[in-house]
Amino acid sequence: MINSNALNDYSNKIYEYLKKNDSKLLENISLQPSDFGKNHIFIELVTKNENSVSNLFLSSEDNQLTVGFDNYHCHFDSFSEQDFEEEMKIALDFFYKILNEELFVVCAGGGATTLLTNEEINIIESGKKLERFDYDCITYYVTSWSGNYDRVFKNAN
Known part of the structure; x- marks a missing residue:
């Protein structure tokens, strides 16, 4: 269990969403220093693919949600009046489709x-x-x- 006081506000919002909707993913969580005060969330699943330049990750660094794998990354965030829960669903859909080899x-x-x-x-x-x-x-x-x-x-x- 993560101490929510250790997270910046945006990361805490993501943590609470994951705790409620996808708690299994939190087994791979770590906290990283943030440019926005407290820590941000970094969730990483290690790939067995030796050709990949990076593991699959979900991060709340810089107050934006980022999903990445290999040479690809995409930002999902709360800017431009986007719906937070909808952005979370889309980001997790990308994350799991990469993991399940649909993307x-x-x-x-x-x-x-x-x-x-x-x-x-x-x-x-x-x-x-x-x-x-x-x-x-x-x-x-x-x-x-x-x-x-x-x-x-x-x-x-």
Whole structure:
């Protein structure tokens, strides 16, 4: 159990949400120093994939919720009047879809990185473009949580 007094306000809000809605995830929690006063939350699941440059993580650093794995990360936060609970649900959905290998990190050579489903990766591999990831690069790199679905393929065009 974490002492909520050790957390900054934003991290405490995330901690309380997780405690209520996803307490199993808290088994992997650690506290890290924050630029916003007290500590922030860092939850990390260690991947067995030796090709991944980072583990799967969820962080409340800098008063924003971040989900990341390998070369990919995305921010979900309370800015711009976004609904906190909705943002938490979306962030946890991304987190678990990476963990369950429903989403894979795809890097288009020059650093453009996103999460795609296996079906979307197959579309790119066949030479077609995706509207939301239409990078025309030479090589694509796919990283999966387990490493079982990792692959590199050349642009078919």
